[in-house]
Amino acid sequence: MRSNHDRSRGGGDGPESSVEKYQGCDPASTGAGAAGRAEYDDPWYDALASGWGELDGTGAPAPVVPSARREGEGADRVADVYLQVQRSAAFREVRSRYRRFVVPGLVIFFTWYVGYVVTAQAAPGLMERPVAGAVNVAMLAGLGQFLTTFLLTWAYARHARLRRDRAALDLRWDTQELTRPLRGGER
Amino acid sequence: MSGHHQMPALLLFGVFVAITLAITTWVSRDRHGSAEEFYAGGRLFSPMENGFAIAGDYMSAASFLGVTGLIALFGYDGILYVVGFLVAWLVVLFFVAELVRNCGRFTLADVVAARMSERRVRIAVGTSSVTVSVLYLVAQMVGAGSLVALLFGGTSTAARAWTVVVVGALMVIYVALGGMRATTWIQIVKAVLLLGGTVALTAALLVRFHGDVDALLRTAAGRSGHGDAFLAPGLKYGGDWTARIDFVSLGLALVLGTAGLPHILSRFYTVPTARAARRSVVWSVWLIGGFYLMTIALGFGAAAVVGPDAVRASNEAGNTAVPLLAQRLGGGADTTGGTVLFAMVAAIAFATILAVVAGITLAASAAVAHDLYPSLRRRGRKARSEVGVARAAAVGVGVVAIALGLLVRDLNVAFLVGLAFAVSASANLPVLVYTLFWRGFTTRGAVWAVYGGLVPALGLVLLSPVVSGSPGSLFPAVDFQYFPLQNPGLVSVPLGFLAGWLGTVTSSEGPDETKYAETEVRSLTGAGAV
Secondary structure (H helix, E strand, C coil), rough: CCCHHHHHHHCCCCCCCCCCCCCCCCHHCCCCCCHHCCCCCCCCHHHHCCCCCCCCCCCCCCCCCCCCCCCCCCCHHHHHHHHHHHHHHHHHHHHHHHHHHHHHHHHHHHHHHHHHHHHHCCHHHHCEEEEEEEEEEEHHHHHHHHHHHHHHHHHHHHHHHHHHHHHHHHHHHHHHHHHHHHHHHCC | HHHHHHHHHHHHHHHHHHHHHHHHHHHHEEECCCCHHHHHHHCCHHHHHHHHHHHHHHCCCHHHHHHHHHHHHCCCCCCCHHHHHHHHHHHHHHHHHHHHHCCCCCCHHHHHCCCHHHHHHHHHHHHHHHHHHHHHHHHHHHHHHHHHHHCCCCCCCHHHHHHHHHHHHHHHHHHHHHHHHHHHHHHHHHHHHHHHHHHHHHHHHHHCCCCCCCHHHHHHHHCCCCCCHHHHCCCCCCCHHHHHHHHHHHHHHHHHHHHHHHHHHHHHHHCHHHHHHHHHHHHHHHHHHHHHHHHHHHHHHHHHHHCCCHHHCCCCCCCCCHEEEHHHHCCCCCCCHHHHHHHHHHHHHHHHHHHHHHHHHHHHHHHHHHHHHHHHHCCCCCCCCCHHHHHHHHHHHHHHHHHHHHHHHCHHHHHHHHHHHHHHHHHHHHHHHHHCCCCCCCEEEEEEHHHHHHHHHHHHHHHCCCEEECCCCCEEECCCCCCCCCCCCHHHHHHHHHHHHHHHHHHHCCCCCHHHHHHHHHHHHHCCCC
């Protein structure tokens, strides 16, 4: 049986079929039967198509993380499944990849922005200093804010696409596999 | 401004209203009346569509007319405003868009209630969401009222009142009949119109200066009468230290407030996945960033081409800078080109107000029908259908917004927008951040975080120079001014975070570990997301 899971683990980073629209067919609810599973209706697969602002496809995807399913034997409640997944090495890896990007990112842009506003208010003399023609330090700093915002947006989208998406998708699949028998076909 | 501009502008605006009403009827022709449809448009929008809709929700008339006017009159200080509006999207992109899409269903309270005891949290978060929405809504309504007076010269009270009523009635029709799907399409149409108009004006401006930005800046600085100081901060927000700290407070509110605005949060539920939510934010960052870069050019362009004196003569706050610039670029007041461009800008400004107002009304009605009504409904009473309640709530919110819009129509629009951002940053952001990232967060912490930000934010404004104690305030006769800043953000945002922490460490019951595990796993992987 070729599952979503196996396929996403398969290694190739070519463009996945771009399923843009949710087709009302959650893999967990198609449930029984391989027929339903072989169709990749999972909207999560829109993912690996690159969007505007994530232009380059040169970067290699991050190495896959270990499966949470291996460590997830023996849960008897849905809540326990989430606890197990949360404690699994796979999830911790995804979480730390997310935090390792987002926390420094926050520190950088927040310091840069607050520094900019405070400097503008506290040291207008510095901001007034001319650089070239009519352009002064203040103009450059303002444009710099625009530039860093665009740059960080691009970097975040790229990082998430290459370093997190695949692993998160696997984890999502594993978690739903683990909870399905416990929910008794509810989902 | 003379009255002969009135007809083309009204005509263009009428076309916009007709098109959007047609869209509303079209998209609601085969709706099923489910909550999913009404609040989230069936979650079927593509990232690009949603990106345009987010941009349409966000690029308000305050930016288009207000900020350009600010730049035309005070030069660089207007840019400080714009930068805050844009940088805020990094907070949304990094911490909110994907996680909220994965964790919630329709409203902000859904995210928080997923790991807390539901009723108290829903009441608290629902209350703050409605407060923020109504503040923002009133700002837009007041803006609509002054816009008609400015553009059509009819400064009569009746004309302004009627504008507020008509805008309010239209927005109620869009929202109550079309729900999220109609609202989204209106945002998209408006975003395209606004961006198209801005691109056309910027291109015309650059052609006039032969593409020489340096010459544009020099001419603007020269005509302003301030020389090089026009191109550096300090003309408006300089002066005493209170004013400067006030601006820092506003900057903080702008950057942190966007991530808590209910109508922005609800936009992430209209796409199928978290990844689509991320891609819509990427789209909107490019669109909004490009738009703001052009507004900067237009602001300096208005200073250079029209001149600050002419701008000020038309409107003291500078709100007519862009329409005046359009008129000049088209050939002048009495030429066809000038009249057409002026009418175009006026119609776009109206479309903008209408679209933004519809988006906020929908978010407010969702908070009432999805969070407040089920939690406050008396037990035993028959439950009504949620979408029915939401439609009624849209009408109710519309009526309240019209009434408040008529009542406070002399209040400064920029201040009202700043206040909405400050309340959002102090009451909504702390609870959202703690819910998503703090393992030990408890129900009491959540409730305290909301009220601990909401009450100080509103209270400090009551005690600020805006309400009393200075000639420009709401009640100049009395004086209960104890807080010097106009924007409470600098104090109330930390208070919101502090209250959330305090409520958590003092609560008798511990956090629910398993529910946090579910929230964390869901937020980062999307397992179990709707």
